[in-house]
Amino acid sequence: NYDLILYVNLELVNKKSDRRYIVQEMLGQGTFGQVAKCWDAETNSYVAVKVIKNQPAFYQQAIVEVSLLSMLNEKIDPDDQHHIVRMLDFFPWKNHLCITFEMLGHNLYELLKKNNLRGLQLQFVRTFSRQILDALIVMKGAGIIHCDLKPENILITPKVKSAAGVKVIDFGSACTEGQTIYSYIQSRYYRSPEVLLGYPYTTAIDMWSFGCIVAELYIGLPLFPGASEYDVLSRMIEIVGGQPPDDLLREAKNTRKFFKHVGSIYPGNEAHDGLHSSYRILTENEVEARDSKKPKIGKWYFPRGRLDRLIFAYPWKNLNEGNLPEAEKEDCLALVDFLRGLVEFDPNKRWSP
Numbered sequence: 001n002y003d004l005i006l007y008v009n010l011e012l013v014n015k016k017s018d019r020r021y022i023v024q025e026m027l028g029q030g031t032f033g034q035v036a037k038c039w040d041a042e043t044n045s046y047v048a049v050k051v052i053k054n055q056p057a058f059y060q061q062a063i064v065e066v067s068l069l070s071m072l073n074e075k076i077d078p079d080d081q082h083h084i085v086r087m088l089d090f091f092p093w094k095n096h097l098c099i100t101f102e103m104l105g106h107n108l109y110e111l112l113k114k115n116n117l118r119g120l121q122l123q124f125v126r127t128f129s130r131q132i133l134d135a136l137i138v139m140k141g142a143g144i145i146h147c148d149l150k151p152e153n154i155l156i157t158p159k160v161k162s163a164a165g166v167k168v169i170d171f172g173s174a175c176t177e178g179q180t181i182y183s184y185i186q187s188r189y190y191r192s193p194e195v196l197l198g199y200p201y202t203t204a205i206d207m208w209s210f211g212c213i214v215a216e217l218y219i220g221l222p223l224f225p226g227a228s229e230y231d232v233l234s235r236m237i238e239i240v241g242g243q244p245p246d247d248l249l250r251e252a253k254n255t256r257k258f259f260k261h262v263g264s265i266y267p268g269n270e271a272h273d274g275l276h277s278s279y280r281i282l283t284e285n286e287v288e289a290r291d292s293k294k295p296k297i298g299k300w301y302f303p304r305g306r307l308d309r310l311i312f313a314y315p316w317k318n319l320n321e322g323n324l325p326e327a328e329k330e331d332c333l334a335l336v337d338f339l340r341g342l343v344e345f346d347p348n349k350r351w352s353p
């Protein structure tokens, strides 16, 4: 990678006074460490400090986070216009790498929870989506894959002139397109089919996660809350319809974990709709027989159904379809169309930001 590391001139890490950042409260906890709201006694402002776990693997990955974010902040988005969190500083402290960020508000999962998981109004879904896309456009331009896009990693920006806004955070799993070394990436509900199946991935995996997020913002619950990878994949197939294309299934490393080869491939007849495919997804019984461990029922009771039904007739959203005002019906149609471009099984056909 590692000319990227050049952006991080460790020599420049000055020795900080012991009392610069005063912890006020804990903001969050993740796989990589803890995030604290701190008072910065040098600039007299609040900042968020991410304290990375003091293990070498986490330290290494945090260096990647610092490198990619400093490149994005300084080279790609110097004027802070593209909805990506600003990194302010970083320093080692008792074997922990600490990264200081601008202080932002609640994450989108917290926002949905505050709203009793009933989803946001379409105007907010639209505003937030556009801003996340703006971040994804510049990331794609820089060849950066976020690899962990989910509601917890999108934060509300503090109100400026009362306009709602969001920023993308947590580049702790990010990589560049030339450096896709990890195969176990993305949070399960937001994991793209190509990552599940073990197929080479690109910035298109962020667009899959983005589609999951947009749907979740509208309906209030995750689109594919699978208790296992198999569960996630079977929910995708049921809700989106169709399945990954044959050429992807043929080449992916994990296809046999999930699919059974059911026929030979007739050249020119490799339909992508799952109806004429050479593969079919395993039945639950087949998975059970193989794993001797039945996939657990998802954490949420989630009505299975086609994507358009979910969007149009979500129980607490639109009490019944017939009651939807004409204008909102059109909006829902447009939303379904938009989602179909995003939760598209074929990464080559999936919409780019």
Ligand code: ATP
Pocket (backbone or CB within 6 Å): 027, 028, 029, 030, 031, 032, 033, 034, 035, 048, 050, 085, 101, 102, 103, 104, 105, 106, 107, 148, 152, 153, 155, 169, 170, 171, 172
């Ligand atoms: P993950 O498990 O997703 O990898 P992580 O350990 O990498 O998490 P972050 O996602 O960076 O950590 O931060 C964890 C949580 O802390 C976020 O979901 C958010 O709620 C909160 N947080 C992080 N950065 C900020 C910030 N700049 N302002 C306010 N809150 C923040």
Ligand code: MG
Pocket (backbone or CB within 6 Å): 030, 152, 153, 170
């Ligand atoms: Mg996170």
Ligand code: MG
Pocket (backbone or CB within 6 Å): 030, 031, 032, 148, 170, 171, 172, 173
């Ligand atoms: Mg992370």
